[in-house]
Amino acid sequence: MGNEPTQAAAELYLDYARHWFTGHSELYSQWAGGVAGSKALLELIADLPAPKRQPNLVFAAARFHGCHDEPFPVLESYLGRHWPEVRRIIMGRATQTNEAGRCATLLPALAMVEEQEKRPLALIEVGPSAGLCLLPDLYSYSYDGAPRLGTGSPLLRCTTTGNPPIPPALPDIAWRAGVDLNPLDGTDPDTVAWLRALVWPGQEARLEQLDAALATLATLKSGELQGVAGPPLILAGDLNERIVELVEAAPKHAVPVVMHSAVLAYLDEPRRTRFAETIATLGCRWISNEAFFMDESNQTRENSEGNHFTLALDKVPLARTGQHGAQLDWL
Structure with a gap:
């Protein structure tokens, strides 16, 4: 060597x-x-x-x-x-960190789509792991110490700058789906142990948050939660090969929203470009939360903000976000 x-x-x-x-x-x-x-x-x-x-x-x-x-x-x-x-x-195995905390930074973008479209949302996540980020309506949130939004668990806390459009209510989710090379079952003990091992040492709050989100997923799968969209439909496969069928399968009364966090970094430039070009043909909305964003010409534009992500809606940057969802700096 x-x-x-x-x-x-x-x-x-x-x-x-x-x-x-x-x-x-x-x-x-x-x-x-x-x-x-x-x-x-x-x-x-x-x-x-x-x-x-x-x-x-x-x-x-x-x-x-x-x-x-x-x-x-x-x-x-x-x-x-x-x-x-x-x-x-x-x-x-893979670093399929299922960071439910990122829902706190995704929530304002989801609310923007719901306000613009005046329809429920059909969430479609690429790289969803066990699907915890597909449950934003089942958690609760506190921004900058404000009163709790929602009643679910875990309570996701987030600090902000730049006056982000925090919604007054949680989004109306009609359907949840995703595609992953290796979908995980968040109710399997071995999988839970791996997801817990992916939480970095010293981050006890993240570990408690993961446990609470997994408990919410288990409750949803058990059928105990009424009046909400059911458990995520997560397909196995390559995102470029299966995204079209998922968008087409979304309920017609809902607006399909393709989203992802820290996923496209695992694709090379041609596969990222292919994904962006495909999304443009599907009539869906696109929320990206990555260390870069795809510009109008479908080229990767790097984020210069150190270890922060760029939150973008339909290729328009909205904010810089903390990698685990605890910080939201609106542009």
């Missing part, structure tokens, strides 16, 4: 240590910095396929297998002793 993959892995882990993990998980920041300086670990990681080298996947796999949330030497020793088993987890 040459030095190029090892150097690329070192740069990746150093970038995560300095930008993505800093201020969010000090242990992960320490772990990523430690990996960036460990020749032995970098050689192991560099031997993985490029999409499988991401720090949050490697670290989640180690924790899922049994590594404790301790300083870097513990991780270094653990991976050295258990790498074949951890590698199998890395190869067999």
Whole structure:
């Protein structure tokens, strides 16, 4: 193995240590910095396929297998002793973080669509994982400490700047659907354990939020919730291959809204462009929450705001958002 993959892995882990993990998980920041300086670990990681080298996947796999949330030497020793088993987890799973908190940053965009269209919404998420972001009407919200909007669980708290259009009521959701390469069953204990392992160390509020959202999903699947759209219909497959059939399957009385958060980053430029071109032909609305947005010519435009996402509606940027949904800076 040459030095190029090892150097690329070192740069990746150093970038995560300095930008993505800093201020969010000090242990992960320490772990990523430690990996960036460990020749032995970098050689192991560099031997993985490029999409499988991401720090949050490697670290989640180690924790899922049994590594404790301790300083870097513990991780270094653990991976050295258990790498074949951890590698199998890395190869067999993905960072399908199902961040229900992002609904707090998506909600104003959903409300804008509902106000403009005067119809209920048919939500269609690409990359929905277990589908927790398809339940925005079943959670409750507090922006900047304001009184609670909604009665559901979890309560999603979000700080804002720029006077975003916070709706007075939750959206009317008529249908929920999605497409994922590997749909997850949020009621399966093994899947729940993996989703919990994906929550970064030190983020207890996120973990409690995940548990509450999974409980809401389980209640919805049980049929106990009346007067709301049923559980998400999540198809297995490539988003470019199945998005058309999902939009066409949406109830005719509802406006189809295609949405996604931190998903298109896993597509190369041609596949992103294909997706944008397809969306333009479907007569649907499009909410994107990514580290970039697609411009009018369907080209990727990077976000220069560090570890924030760009929230866009129909390719028009609306806000900068925190990656886990706790911050909304309206443009």
